[in-house]
Amino acid sequence: MTSSTKRKIINKFVLSLSTIFAIIGVAFLFWILFVLLKNGFSALSVNMFVEDGAPPGTEGGGLRHAIVGQLILAVGATVLGVPIGILAGTFVREYGKKSQFADLIRDLSDIMMSAPSIVIGTFVYALLVAPTGGFSGYAGITALAIMMIPIILRTTDDMLGLVPNSLREAAIALGAPKYKMILDVVYLGARVGILTGILLGIARVAGETAPLLFTSFNSNFFETDLAEPIASLTVTMFNYATSPYEDWQSLGWGAALILAGFVLGLNILGRIWLSFHHITRKKILKKRKR
Amino acid sequence: MHNKHSIKEMFFEHLTRFSAILVLFFLSAIFIVLIIKAYPAIHHFGFSFITEQKWAPNFELFGGLPAIYGSFISTLIAMLFAVPVAIGIAIFLSEISPKSLKAPMGVSIELLAAIPSVVYGMWGLFYLAPLMRDVFGGNGLGLFTAGLILAIMILPFISAITRDALNTTPKILKESAYALGATQWDVIKDIMIPYAKAGIVGSVILALGRAFGETMAVTFVMGNSHQIPNSIFAPATSIPSTLANEFSEVDSELYLSSLYFLALILFIISFIIIAFAKFYFLKNKRSRKIKK
Amino acid sequence: MATVDKINEEIDLEVKNFSFRYAGSETNSLKNVSLPIAKNKVTALIGPSGCGKTTLLRSLNRIHDLYHGNKYFGEIKFEGHNILDENEDLIHLRTRIGMIFQKPTAFPMSIYDNVAYGLKLQGVRDHKILDGKVAEALKGGALYDEVKNRLHDDADSLSGGQQQRLCIARAIAVEPEILLFDEPTSALDPISTIAIESLIKSLKDKVTIVIVTHNMQQAQRISDYTAFMYLGELIEFGKTSKIFSNPDEDLTKQYISGKFG
Numbered sequence: 001m002t003s004s005t006k007r008k009i010i011n012k013f014v015l016s017l018s019t020i021f022a023i024i025g026v027a028f029l030f031w032i033l034f035v036l037l038k039n040g041f042s043a044l045s046v047n048m049f050v051e052d053g054a055p056p057g058t059e060g061g062g063l064r065h066a067i068v069g070q071l072i073l074a075v076g077a078t079v080l081g082v083p084i085g086i087l088a089g090t091f092v093r094e095y096g097k098k099s100q101f102a103d104l105i106r107d108l109s110d111i112m113m114s115a116p117s118i119v120i121g122t123f124v125y126a127l128l129v130a131p132t133g134g135f136s137g138y139a140g141i142t143a144l145a146i147m148m149i150p151i152i153l154r155t156t157d158d159m160l161g162l163v164p165n166s167l168r169e170a171a172i173a174l175g176a177p178k179y180k181m182i183l184d185v186v187y188l189g190a191r192v193g194i195l196t197g198i199l200l201g202i203a204r205v206a207g208e209t210a211p212l213l214f215t216s217f218n219s220n221f222f223e224t225d226l227a228e229p230i231a232s233l234t235v236t237m238f239n240y241a242t243s244p245y246e247d248w249q250s251l252g253w254g255a256a257l258i259l260a261g262f263v264l265g266l267n268i269l270g271r272i273w274l275s276f277h278h279i280t281r282k283k284i285l286k287k288r289k290r
Numbered sequence: 291m292h293n294k295h296s297i298k299e300m301f302f303e304h305l306t307r308f309s310a311i312l313v314l315f316f317l318s319a320i321f322i323v324l325i326i327k328a329y330p331a332i333h334h335f336g337f338s339f340i341t342e343q344k345w346a347p348n349f350e351l352f353g354g355l356p357a358i359y360g361s362f363i364s365t366l367i368a369m370l371f372a373v374p375v376a377i378g379i380a381i382f383l384s385e386i387s388p389k390s391l392k393a394p395m396g397v398s399i400e401l402l403a404a405i406p407s408v409v410y411g412m413w414g415l416f417y418l419a420p421l422m423r424d425v426f427g428g429n430g431l432g433l434f435t436a437g438l439i440l441a442i443m444i445l446p447f448i449s450a451i452t453r454d455a456l457n458t459t460p461k462i463l464k465e466s467a468y469a470l471g472a473t474q475w476d477v478i479k480d481i482m483i484p485y486a487k488a489g490i491v492g493s494v495i496l497a498l499g500r501a502f503g504e505t506m507a508v509t510f511v512m513g514n515s516h517q518i519p520n521s522i523f524a525p526a527t528s529i530p531s532t533l534a535n536e537f538s539e540v541d542s543e544l545y546l547s548s549l550y551f552l553a554l555i556l557f558i559i560s561f562i563i564i565a566f567a568k569f570y571f572l573k574n575k576r577s578r579k580i581k582k
Numbered sequence: 583m584a585t586v587d588k589i590n591e592e593i594d595l596e597v598k599n600f601s602f603r604y605a606g607s608e609t610n611s612l613k614n615v616s617l618p619i620a621k622n623k624v625t626a627l628i629g630p631s632g633c634g635k636t637t638l639l640r641s642l643n644r645i646h647d648l649y650h651g652n653k654y655f656g657e658i659k660f661e662g663h664n665i666l667d668e669n670e671d672l673i674h675l676r677t678r679i680g681m682i683f684q685k686p687t688a689f690p691m692s693i694y695d696n697v698a699y700g701l702k703l704q705g706v707r708d709h710k711i712l713d714g715k716v717a718e719a720l721k722g723g724a725l726y727d728e729v730k731n732r733l734h735d736d737a738d739s740l741s742g743g744q745q746q747r748l749c750i751a752r753a754i755a756v757e758p759e760i761l762l763f764d765e766p767t768s769a770l771d772p773i774s775t776i777a778i779e780s781l782i783k784s785l786k787d788k789v790t791i792v793i794v795t796h797n798m799q800q801a802q803r804i805s806d807y808t809a810f811m812y813l814g815e816l817i818e819f820g821k822t823s824k825i826f827s828n829p830d831e832d833l834t835k836q837y838i839s840g841k842f843g
Contacts, residue, residue, distance in 0.1 A: 004671075007673070010473075015385075018386065022383070026379070087308075091306035095303055112313065112317055118534060119560075123324065207406025213537065234406065241416075252412065253412070463689065465681075470753070471704070484691065
């Protein structure tokens with residue numbers, strides 16, 4: 001029984017190793033989380049939400065400009081990207097179905113979703129910044145919207161797939177034309193999933209820094225004019241954290257906490273909402289066409 | 291009445307089709323714009339851009355090798371650390387962990403995958419880099435530190451997908467292996483991992499693509515030095531961090547064009563990696579269902 | 583009290599006052615079951631669903647141990663010792679008591695590797711020995727002629743019936759003393775079912791067989807002894823011919839005449 005004993009020893013060894021790996025990996029992840037919470041909360045203050053950027057070393061200075069800027073960028077990207085994403089998702093699921101063209105669009109969306117986000121920044125720079133001669137909120141919104149479209153497309157595709165065909169047939173049987181069936185019945189049936197998909201999409205692009213670096217750029221001032229450079233939490237974080245000034249670094253941690261809280265909050269909300277409506281990953285994957 | 295409907299029908303269908311085509315349009319447009327913008331550099335340097343080491347904006351001399359090298363090496367370091375640890379976490383979550391720990395630990399790992407990469411980068415700058423400096427000397431910046439942060443960033447992603455893939459192994463298949471006298475590890479390596487291979491390899495390749503194209507997690511700690519470092523503990527650069535650091539400060543057309551050349555190279559390599567992951571996943575999707 | 587006929591055979595496994603409780607359950611799923619399993623015979627476990635026949639079968643190789651919290655009470659004796667003992671070497675036990683499942687469970691590997699799997703686990707590495715044993719097991723599983731030219735094809739390419747015979751070949755390759763069958767034909771078509779049944783009959787020269795079946799005709803066709811279970815209890819055990827023609831218990835009579843189930 002030497003082989004059996006050897007196997008049992010290997011078994012113990014590998015399982016312990018994998019437990020140790022798990023502990024190490026999780027320890028690192030929690031270290032980051034801990035650091036974020038500790039530094040973030042110690043930087044947090046009311047001033048942070050009511051004051052704008054200030055030169056280093058001066059009293060005060062907050063993140064109001066970056067928080068508002070971030071919200072403007074996120075809302076703008078949502079307004080621009082979501083309708084296109086939903087319509088395109090509707091096309092691949094309701095019209096294109098299993099056609100080669102629909103599959104091509106699905107594949108390209110997946111590729112775009114994983115494409116380096118900084119490249120999208122350089123693209124929008126060439127398109128909107130270089131010709132107009134300046135960084136602008138519009139450029140930032142466009143960059144984020146381009147990132148959002150494939151995300152919304154895929155979620156819409158998935159969520160429409162969960163709508164039972166019997167609902168479509170019932171609508172058609174009542175004499176509804178196809179567009180009516182989609183607008184009145186299919187969207188209604190998929191509304192929870194699509195709305196959650198939008199939440200998760202916003203969370204996803206809200207955390208992006210790279211595509212904003214040379215589109216919306218940054219600003220230390222409160223700015224709502226989309227034709228001007230606009231601050232975002234992410235770029236502000238980058239600038240403050242890499243600055244040599246301790247008060248800026250501390251504000252950077254504050255920005256990190258607000259950002260991570262916003263992103264994780266949306267994620268948790270989305271999850272709870274989905275599980276509340278019994279929409280599971282398993283169900284979605286089952287209906288995936290590609 | 292009928293006519294009105296058919297016009298609306300046509301309008302709606304074309305509107306959705308147009309939106310779908312926009313995806314194709316954007317992807318092609320990115321490609322074309324990058325090529326046009328990179329053209330002066332392509333024309334000026336040719337393919338030697340890829341092998342040239344000197345990056346001296348003052349002398350209008352641009353070589354992409356240090357950035358390309360940095361991207362590859364930092365990604366390689368990231369994968370070396372992340373893959374075994376992530377698979378360890380996945381095995382732990384699916385086979386070893388007590389039931390009460392599975393859900394909370396699984397969910398926190400999935401949530402960690404959602405944390406913006408800029409947060410990972412900031413942690414790296416303030417905590418990991420000083421630690422690396424104390425342990426390995428130098429200033430703590432460089433490819434090793436960058437690779438380690440990338441590893442931690444992609445860890446949750448690979449773990450979550452690998453765990454899902456391992457969990458798809460039918461219970462009855464595992465039981466049959468145990469019934470032949472297999473140990474837990476025998477079952478994991480001979481049954482579960484082969485069964486979940488497509489998902490695991492797909493997620494690893496996708497993570498590779500993410501690490502390769504990641505900007506913020508690495509830019510903080512690369513050190514921004516345009517030469518091939520003689521040690522992975524010395525300052526270096528990568529394509530995304532070169533772009534992040536220099537793009538908005540260019541002062542000549544050739545400089546900007548060289549940066550676009552780098553962006554084009556990054557885009558093409560990422561495109562190939564992602565397309566490969568997708569191709570691999572599709573090819574192996576052929577589901578292994580237990581026959582009824 | 584159950585009627586358990588004395589049998590005049592060599593006993594391979596002896597279940598004694600055996601009870602079983604699933605994790606988290608407040609009641610026993612098997613209650614004080616005692617019966618002998620005769621060597622080189624086929625013993626069928628029958629009864630309506632939920633009667634505990636599969637639970638009993640899965641206790642015989644302690645596959646229940648894969649899930650935490652399941653509890654065994656009483657004794658199951660195999661070659662004079664109690665396999666429910668805490669220190670029982672389960673890996674060794676399972677190489678001696680094999681199992682075939684409700685559905686074919688081909689592993690994601692080639693036909694050859696499937697059959698060689700158990701042998702490789704035991705440390706057999708010599709290719710000549712493996713080749714010989716794999717061929718022998720496939721012949722024993724009545725599959726050799728159908729697959730001899732494509733041993734290195736993926737096992738997924740086989741039909742359901744062929745896969746089930748592959749699983750039997752895989753189980754007999756390690757030369758177990760006992761084989762446990764858990765409704766092995768419930769997922770198969772009639773022709774594959776006949777093939778598996780004649781295979782089971784031919785196997786009993788070499789191994790002791792315990793089979794759970796929901797199909798009473800199948801139990802009659804292939805078994806020597808039959809145990810009828812109901813609500814976690816053993817109601818009657820005896821020669822198959824007797825159980826199906828002249829049972830002692832009223833409950834058995836009702837069940838075999840199709841009054842419930």
